[in-house]
Structure formats: structure tokens, C-alpha cells
Amino acid sequence: MMMEAGEAAVHAAWGDSLELLRAARAETSVRPDERMAGDDGALRSSPPPERYRLGPVIGVGGTATVYAAEQLALQRQVAIKVSSSAHRREAFRAEAVTIAELEHPNIVPVYDAGADWLVMKRIRGRNLEQLLSEGAIGLVEAVEALVKVCDAVAYAHSRGIIHRDIKPDNILIGDYGEVLLTDWGLAVAIEEGVESRPRTQRLGEVTAVTAGTPSYMAPEVALGDRTRIGRATDVFLIGATLYRCLAGRPPFTAASALDAVVQAAWNQHTPLSALRPDAPPLLLAVVERAMATDPVERPRVIDVQDRLKRWLHQSRGEAEARRLLAFADEAMASAQRTERPEDTYARYGEALSLLERASVLAPDDPRIAQRSRECLQRFMLAAAAAGETGLARLLRRGVRPPVVGPEDERIVAQIAELQRERIHLLDRLETMQRRLDDERTRLAALRRLRWLAVIGAAVGGLLVGWWLAG
Ligand SMILES: Nc1ncnc2c1ncn2[C@@H]1O[C@H](COP(=O)(O)OP(=O)(O)O)[C@@H](O)[C@H]1O
Numbered sequence: 001m002m003m004e005a006g007e008a009a010v011h012a013a014w015g016d017s018l019e020l021l022r023a024a025r026a027e028t029s030v031r032p033d034e035r036m037a038g039d040d041g042a043l044r045s046s047p048p049p050e051r052y053r054l055g056p057v058i059g060v061g062g063t064a065t066v067y068a069a070e071q072l073a074l075q076r077q078v079a080i081k082v083s084s085s086a087h088r089r090e091a092f093r094a095e096a097v098t099i100a101e102l103e104h105p106n107i108v109p110v111y112d113a114g115a116d117w118l119v120m121k122r123i124r125g126r127n128l129e130q131l132l133s134e135g136a137i138g139l140v141e142a143v144e145a146l147v148k149v150c151d152a153v154a155y156a157h158s159r160g161i162i163h164r165d166i167k168p169d170n171i172l173i174g175d176y177g178e179v180l181l182t183d184w185g186l187a188v189a190i191e192e193g194v195e196s197r198p199r200t201q202r203l204g205e206v207t208a209v210t211a212g213t214p215s216y217m218a219p220e221v222a223l224g225d226r227t228r229i230g231r232a233t234d235v236f237l238i239g240a241t242l243y244r245c246l247a248g249r250p251p252f253t254a255a256s257a258l259d260a261v262v263q264a265a266w267n268q269h270t271p272l273s274a275l276r277p278d279a280p281p282l283l284l285a286v287v288e289r290a291m292a293t294d295p296v297e298r299p300r301v302i303d304v305q306d307r308l309k310r311w312l313h314q315s316r317g318e319a320e321a322r323r324l325l326a327f328a329d330e331a332m333a334s335a336q337r338t339e340r341p342e343d344t345y346a347r348y349g350e351a352l353s354l355l356e357r358a359s360v361l362a363p364d365d366p367r368i369a370q371r372s373r374e375c376l377q378r379f380m381l382a383a384a385a386a387g388e389t390g391l392a393r394l395l396r397r398g399v400r401p402p403v404v405g406p407e408d409e410r411i412v413a414q415i416a417e418l419q420r421e422r423i424h425l426l427d428r429l430e431t432m433q434r435r436l437d438d439e440r441t442r443l444a445a446l447r448r449l450r451w452l453a454v455i456g457a458a459v460g461g462l463l464v465g466w467w468l469a470g
């Protein structure tokens with residue numbers, strides 16, 4: 001029922017472009033504000049051969065082919081985007097002047113342009129979609145890239161320009177980690193601040209606003225609601241891009257572009273939390289808020305960026321905390337192996353300070369709290385076993401949260417038991433020492449007796465000798 005109503009609304013919004021949509025696959029860019037097929041025999045222009053030597057194709061998009069090329073005068077490698085349609089001339093010129101207007105480290109710079117072609121800096125690397133589908137990029141790196149995309153988008157927004165086609169295919173990641181948002185072919189100036197940019201096409205002028213990539217499309221675009229298209233539309237696309245990074249597929253995945261647009265019109269995507277319940281809660285919340293159906297409810301780009309940065313900070317902290325936890329485990333193991341109490345204390349002390357640092361970095365990690373307790377308890381028992389009852393009791397007070405109930409009673413009993421064992425041992429040692437001393441005295445007495453006997457015998461012998469001689 002809802003789907004039918006959605007379809008009717010989409011039919012009304014897309015009008016003549018519906019035929020185009022029916023033929024298109026969901027993932028491709030469909031730009032009905034320009035008809036796609038070059039069927040009127042209009043003249044096509046190409047980059048002048050005396051200035052550029054065209055090389056191999058390095059990318060194919062929904063509307064254009066990108067070639068590697070050499071700029072002969074400067075003997076450098078460039079990328080040349082050539083339109084697939086003679087009808088896209090105006091849009092192509094608009095794309096070139098828009099990029100020229102937007103000078104930013106995360107926006108691909110344009111060097112030159114003609115009617116159907118534009119020359120850009122060549123980025124050696126891959127686009128985010130390629131990296132994701134090859135499994136060649138981790139979540140942290142993908143989010144780091146999105147933080148930079150947010151920089152580019154926030155800058156464009158500050159100039160009154162919206163991109164309208166943000167998706168992984170349009171995010172280039174260079175071999176040296178540089179991130180560039182490309183494909184400004186659908187970028188338009190939104191009403192305010194238009195005076196400063198007479199050459200960029202305006203939202204109010206484009207014949208149809210239903211343009212973009214169906215599998216990522218914002219509801220207001222799918223419904224052709226011109227009044228609601230704006231900065232928040234780009235925010236939806238950033239959210240949908242993050243959705244794709246986490247879910248492994250874009251939000252609207254119907255087999256045909258038309259069905260995907262109907263899904264988009266009603267924002268009918270499977271909640272990310274259902275597809276990836278294990279995903280970081282902070283990122284799930286970013287996707288959910290950025291992909292709100294009502295553009296008014298979506299955060300600003302800088303708020304999205306702030307959240308992404310916060311997650312990056314948190315996940316770096318968690319990684320460092322895991323490292324510290326591993327070191328603490330080693331210190332605890334070595335504390336158990338050492339024999340001299342002062343070495344044992346030093347190792348437990350080291351483990352405790354590592355765990356303290358780890359808990360600052362990852363306050364919510366239950367393993368750190370658990371390990372800290374274990375460490376304090378072992379330290380406490382080692383101190384008790386060495387007869388340092390005062391230290392043992394002090395450590396017991398430091399266990400957080402404090403051990404209570406039967407477990408605490410068991411620990412107290414254990415300290416007392418260890419203390420008794422020690423006293424017993426000391427007693428036995430003392431008895432043994434006493435026995436040893438007695439033994440020594442007896443031995444000395446015996447030795448003295450032996451000497452007396454020897455001397456006695458010698459003196460006796462002498463006396464007998466004298467008597468016999470006398
Ligand atoms: N400056 C560039 N350097 C290297 N590759 C590029 C460059 N610009 C685009 N590409 C590649 O070409 C593909 C298509 O370019 P794009 O501008 O997105 O065309 P379309 O408007 O048809 O989608 C991109 O997804 C990317 O992989």
C-alpha cells in the first residue's frame with residue numbers, strides 16, 4: 001500500500017525521466033535533469049590532441065569516462081573526464097566552473113575544460129567503493145576518509161554549493177592517503193549567497209531536481225521536493241556512505257533503479273543496527289541521525305564530522321588500552337614468577353599503573369576493571385604471604401569496587417590464613433634454629449671432651465713412661 005503510494009509520488013516527480021530510470025540499474029548515477037543518450041547528432045568536442053595525449057581509461061561513471069592523459073606542454077600526467085553524452089555540455093561546463101570555484105585540499109582541482117571534457121589532477125589510487133568491495137580498507141581508515149569528505153562538503157556548503165552525489169564511487173583515495181571528493185557534475189548553488197557565484201548552476205534553474213544515484217538517494221530528491229533539497233541532502237548522502245561502509249551494501253538495493261527510487265522516497269532501508277548489531281554504537285547513531293527522513297532532523301555536516309572524530313579518538317584510545325592491557329598481563333605473569341618480594345611488588349605496581357592508564361583511555365572496557373581487581377588481589381595475597389599484613393590490608397581497601405560479602409570474608413580469611421601459615425613457618429624455623437644451636441653446642445662439648453681425652457691420654461702415657469723409666 002505504502003509502496004504504491006510511494007510509486008505514484010515518484011512517478012509524479014520523475015515524469016519523463018521514468019523511462020530512463022526503468023532502464024537503469026540501481027547503483028548507477030541517473031541524472032534525469034540531463035537526457036542521457038546522444039541521439040540528436042550534436043557535435044562532440046574532445047581535448048585538443050596537440051595539448052593532451054590520451055592514455056588508458058582509468059574510471060567509468062554513470063555519465064562520463066575518465067582517461068589517464070599526458071599534458072604535453074608540462075609533461076605531466078593528468079586525468080581527463082570526457083562526457084558520454086553530447087547533451088551534457090551545460091552540466092559539464094557547470095561542473096568545471098564549480099570545481100574551479102572550490103579550491104580545497106579535499107576537492108580534486110580542475111586544470112582545463114572544453115565543451116565535453118575537463119582536465120583534472122590525476123589521483124593515483126582507488127575510489128572508496130573499489131577499496132570497500134576489495135576489502136582493502138578498514139573501518140578506521142574509511143571513517144578517517146569520511147572526516148576529510150566532511151571537510152570538503154562543509155567548505156562547499158559555506159560557499160552555498162551542495163554536491164548531491166556523494167557516494168563511495170566519488171571519493172578518491174590516493175596511494176599516499178590523500179582523500180578527494182570528486183564528480184561535482186550535479187553540484188548546484190542553493191539560493192542564499194548565489195550572487196557570488198554567477199556561473200554555478202542554481203537549484204532553482206535545473207529543470208528537474210530528481211537526480212543522483214538511486215541506491216543512495218535522499219527522500220526529498222526521490223520525491224522531487226525542491227523546497228526541501230539543501231545542505232541536509234548531502235548530510236543524508238554522507239550517512240548513506242557510512243551505512244555502505246558498515247553494512248557492506250548501500251541502503252536502497254532494489255533490483256531496478258525505479259524500485260530503488262521508490263524505496264528512497266520512503267526511506268525504506270533495513271536499519272543498520274539490524275544488519276550490523278556489532279557496529280560501534282556511536283557510528284550507528286551517526287547513520288541513523290544523518291539518514292533521518294525529514295531533512296530538518298538531520299545534523300549539520302560539522303556535527304557529523306565531530307561525531308566521527310569522536311569515534312576515531314575513542315577507537316584509537318581503545319586500541320592503545322588493549323596494548324597496555326597486554327603489557328599489564330605480562331607484568332602480572334612475571335610478578336608470579338619472581339621470588340624476591342621486592343621484585344614481585346615492583347611488577348605488580350607496574351601492572352597496576354599500566355591498568356590505570358588503560359582505564360583512562362577506555363573507561364567502559366569491563367576487562368580493564370576486572371584485570372585491575374585481579375591484580376590488586378594477587379598483589380594483596382603476595383604481600384600477606386610475605387608477612388606484610390599492613391600492606392595486604394591497605395591493598396584490600398584499594399580494590400574498586402570494594403569486594404563485599406562472602407568474597408571479602410574469603411579474602412580476609414585468606415590473608416589471616418597466609419599470616420598463620422607464615423607464623424607457623426617462622427615458629428618451625430625458630431625451633432629448627434634452636435635445635436641447630438643445641439646440636440652445635442653438643443658438638444662443641446663433644447669436641448672439647450675429645451681433646452681432653454687426647455690430652456689425658458698423652459699426659460697418662462707420659463706419666464706411665466716416667467714411672468717405668470724410674
Ligand atoms: N581525477 C581523477 N583521478 C583518477 N581517477 C579519477 C579521477 N576522477 C575520476 N576518477 C575515476 O573515474 C570514475 C568516474 O569519474 P566521475 O567523475 O565520478 O564520473 P561520473 O560523473 O560519470 O560518475 C571515478 O569513480 C573514479 O574512480
Ligand SMILES: [Mg+2]
Pocket residue numbers: 029061062169170183
Ligand atoms: Mg561518479
